[in-house]
Amino acid sequence: MIESLRITDLERFKDDYNDKIFITFDIDWAADDVIAYCLNLLEKNDIKATFFVTHETKMLDRMRQSPNIELGIHPNFNFLMNGDFRYGKTFTEVIAYYFKMVPEAVSARSHCLVQSSPILDAFHDLKIKYDLNLFIPRVSNINLKPFDSWQDDLIRLPHFWEDDMHLTYNDPADVNHYLDFDGLKIFDFHPIHVYLNTEDMSRYNSARSVLQNMNELKTHVNTEHFGINDFFNNLIKEISK
Numbered sequence: 308m309i310e311s312l313r314i315t316d317l318e319r320f321k322d323d324y325n326d327k328i329f330i331t332f333d334i335d336w337a338a339d340d341v342i343a344y345c346l347n348l349l350e351k352n353d354i355k356a357t358f359f360v361t362h363e364t365k366m367l368d369r370m371r372q373s374p375n376i377e378l379g380i381h382p383n384f385n386f387l388m389n390g391d392f393r394y395g396k397t398f399t400e401v402i403a404y405y406f407k408m409v410p411e412a413v414s415a416r417s418h419c420l421v422q423s424s425p426i427l428d429a430f431h432d433l434k435i436k437y438d439l440n441l442f443i444p445r446v447s448n449i450n451l452k453p454f455d456s457w458q459d460d461l462i463r464l465p466h467f468w469e470d471d472m473h474l475t476y477n478d479p480a481d482v483n484h485y486l487d488f489d490g491l492k493i494f495d496f497h498p499i500h501v502y503l504n505t506e507d508m509s510r511y512n513s514a515r516s517v518l519q520n521m522n523e524l525k526t527h528v529n530t531e532h533f534g535i536n537d538f539f540n541n542l543i544k545e546i547s548k
């Protein structure tokens with residue numbers, strides 16, 4: 308049986324994570340109803356997950372009340388890299404901005420996986436224990452495992468599946484292609500792709516101007532082709548078996 312865990316549950320299992328998976332979400336400024344849609348699916352099926360947070364929303368309270376859900380930070384360094392200081396004038400200010408939102412965070416994954424040695428040092432200084440900024444896709448055929456960063460209490464957790472990359476790589480749709488693979492299995496979803504049942508990134512791109520308008524957004528949901536929502540539901544079925 309496959310079990311889904313939160314990132315911090317890893318501590319309890321050491322190297323015994325072959326029949327475990329880790330479902331993670333980068334919330335990426337999704338509308339509350341889009342996030343709620345994912346939380347409903349998780350709650351209905353009693354699934355544990357880790358959410359990486361980009362913004363203040365009342366959904367954070369709902370997540371914090373759930374024993375199955377934990378929160379990490381999802382700092383966005385893209386504005387800083389383009390000379391826009393809305394989240395801070397330096398990378399440490401940007402991290403502090405997100406950490407203030409989720410002071411309990413012990414895990415971090417940057418938006419667009421932006422990383423550097425000084426960023427890892429800054430995560431470590433803030434007592435972040437898990438960095439999830441490495442994407443090493445299933446197609447690499449590399450069996451993944453957690454490994455120590457140079458700071459002895461920061462662990463790096465590469466993920467082997469990410470919804471947008473899954474579509475971009477045109478990876479096999481069968482969940483068993485991933486579940487049967489040995490090693491650390493971290494899945495990285497975005498609520499918007501679960502909600503839209505994205506089957507092709509062009510679907511998301513055409514919905515970009517209406518992401519906060521639920522009446523408009525729901526007209527963009529894919530009901531014809533196998534998409535990320537279908538993949539997510541197949542994954543959940545394997546956990547619930």
Ligand SMILES: [Zn+2]
Pocket residue numbers: 333335381417418419
């Ligand atoms: Zn992101």
